[in-house]
Amino acid sequence: MNWNNILTVYVKELRDSLRDxxxxxSTIIIPTLVIPLMVFGVGKVMSKxxxxxxxxxxxxxxxxxxxxxxxxAALKAERDVEKNRPxxxxxxxxxxxxxxxxxxxxAAVEIPAGFEAALKTGAAxxxxxxxxxxxxxxxxxxxxxxxxxxxxxxxxAETSLAERGLPVTLLxxxxxxxxxxxxxxxxxxxxxxxxxxxxxxxxxxxxxxxPAMDLTAGEKERGTMETLLCSPVPRVDxxxxxxxxxxxxxxxxxxFMLLSMGTTAFIGxxxxxxxxxxxxxxxxxxxAKSTMDVMPTVDPLGLFGVLAMVLPVAVLFAAAAFxxxxxxxxxxxxxxxxxxxxxxxxxxxxxGMLPGIDLNVKLALVPILNLSLVCKEMLSxxxxxxxxxxxxxxSSLYAAIALTLAVKMFNRxxxxxxx
Numbered sequence: 287m288n289w290n291n292i293l294t295v296y297v298k299e300l301r302d303s304l305r306d307x308x309x310x311x312s313t314i315i316i317p318t319l320v321i322p323l324m325v326f327g328v329g330k331v332m333s334k335x336x337x338x339x340x341x342x343x344x345x346x347x348x349x350x351x352x353x354x355x356x357x358x359a360a361l362k363a364e365r366d367v368e369k370n371r372p373x374x375x376x377x378x379x380x381x382x383x384x385x386x387x388x389x390x391x392x393a394a395v396e397i398p399a400g401f402e403a404a405l406k407t408g409a410a411x412x413x414x415x416x417x418x419x420x421x422x423x424x425x426x427x428x429x430x431x432x433x434x435x436x437x438x439x440x441x442x443a444e445t446s447l448a449e450r451g452l453p454v455t456l457l458x459x460x461x462x463x464x465x466x467x468x469x470x471x472x473x474x475x476x477x478x479x480x481x482x483x484x485x486x487x488x489x490x491x492x493x494x495x496x497p498a499m500d501l502t503a504g505e506k507e508r509g510t511m512e513t514l515l516c517s518p519v520p521r522v523d524x525x526x527x528x529x530x531x532x533x534x535x536x537x538x539x540x541x542f543m544l545l546s547m548g549t550t551a552f553i554g555x556x557x558x559x560x561x562x563x564x565x566x567x568x569x570x571x572x573x574a575k576s577t578m579d580v581m582p583t584v585d586p587l588g589l590f591g592v593l594a595m596v597l598p599v600a601v602l603f604a605a606a607a608f609x610x611x612x613x614x615x616x617x618x619x620x621x622x623x624x625x626x627x628x629x630x631x632x633x634x635x636x637x638g639m640l641p642g643i644d645l646n647v648k649l650a651l652v653p654i655l656n657l658s659l660v661c662k663e664m665l666s667x668x669x670x671x672x673x674x675x676x677x678x679x680x681s682s683l684y685a686a687i688a689l690t691l692a693v694k695m696f697n698r699x700x701x702x703x704x705x
Contacts, residue, residue, distance in 0.1 A: 287526070291519045295527025303497055303531060313493045313538040318546045336422070343375040344427035347382045347394040354402035357438070361395075364434055373430050386418050392427025393417040395435075405442050483661035484635040486540055486596060487654060491603045491631045493539025495624050498532045498607035503620035511702070525608075525696040529689065532604040540596055544589060588665040595664070595674070598681035599657050603631075605688035612695050612702065634658065650676040653684055 304310070351358045364373040377385070382394035398404075398411035415431050418424035444454050505511040514524060607624060614620035631654060637643060638658025645659040656677045663670060695701050 288520070288523050291523035292527045292530070295519070295524055296530045299497075299501055299528055299531040300534065303500070303535070306496075306500060313497075313535045314542055316489070316492075316539075318542045322546060339423050339426055341369060341371070343372045344393065344423075344430050345375045345377050345391045346427055346431065347377050347379050347385065347391055349379060349382060349394055349396040350399065351397035351401070353400055354397050357397060357402050360438070361434065373434070382416060386416060386424065389418070389421065389423070392424045393431055395431050408446065481639065482665060483592065483658040484632075484639055486543060486592065486661070487599070487631060487635045487657065488628075489539040489543050490536050490596060490600050491607070491628065494532050494536035494600070494604040494607045495627075497535035498604065498611045499614070499617055499620040499624065501528045501531060502608065502611040503614035504617045506614075507616045515702070521697050522693055525693050529604060529608055529692060532608050533601060536600040536604045537597070540593070540600060544593060588661075588667060591664040591669070591674075592661045595657055595660060595678060595681070598678060598685045599654065601685035602653065602681065602688050605685060605692045609688065609692040609695050612692075638662065645670060645673050647673075647676065651680050653681065657681065 346361075348358060348361065361374055362372075362376055365371065366373050377391050382391070385391045386394060394416040396414040396416070398413065401410050401413070404410035413435050415428055415435075417428035440457070443457055447454055447456060502511075505514070515521070517524075606627070610623050610627070611620045614623055634652065634655035635658050638655050643649075643659065645656075645663060649659060650656045650673045660670070660674060660677050664674075
């Protein structure tokens, strides 16, 4: 093994790859733009859609209520004081379930017979609200109706107590307060800790995939592979030089994504903090009352930890993509081989995002899943050094096996010149 030969092949392949638009797209442009587009682009669109949905009067149907004219009138007259608009838009009663399913209305409320009169005696029957579970606008209508009747229940109870000369505080003798006990980096790590490794894993694989296809099947298709193999350079030097180029593409995609994420978090946090802007979180499908900072906080050292833990996995991805691409005779054939590999890569990463999946010794040995779980912990500021050592060691072992296999396949004539 001659490092001078390896570096010569590497520099040659790097120069050629920098001229390839597909490589630049997969290793630099997409990883750099994906985070800002998700945070500012998708976030802005979601915010605009939610604001528009919240700013509209909810179209609803009233089922029954003929003997409760006061309640019906109050529903029609209900207004949002802050936005100075009606809360509800009453739609003529028809097949309400079909209308809700077709998103013609947001919700429907069934007022039982004799409801208004029964309120005075304290024996009113339940009010039923029909809505489309999982549909955001329908949930907004359901929440508005629920608030109306909750306020009505509160006012009715207060009036009843006042008539009996009893204090209103009987309804709420004490307050229950909620206060976060976890540090900001743990909260932020819990929010984005599962998603960030998932994104890194995908970009790491795609960053290796396109250079691997171009440096193997692409060269076969162009007829330049034979020329390279005829040079007085041992094959092991050639394969290692090409492998380093594939690894560069994988690591570059990861590094550019992490830099983009850090820059986006810094700029976004400065903008939001400077303007005092807060984002109302949606709990379930409805907007919650509480607010939080737009940009979650993560442990800065966790980002460097993620970078270190991803390196052996990047070697594994680069060697696997390189080996699989060697079997292809053309660039298109290599794509058909590597495209299904995305599912193999994505599935463990998705499992790592699920709640209740915690890091243990067995999972620390599962490729990709172990990376997803440990990165989530590190971004939260939690460092399980025993698991980190197991994961780094096992990932390095898998990478070494994959690289050894790549070298062996490159030395096989039936693979390199498959008919």
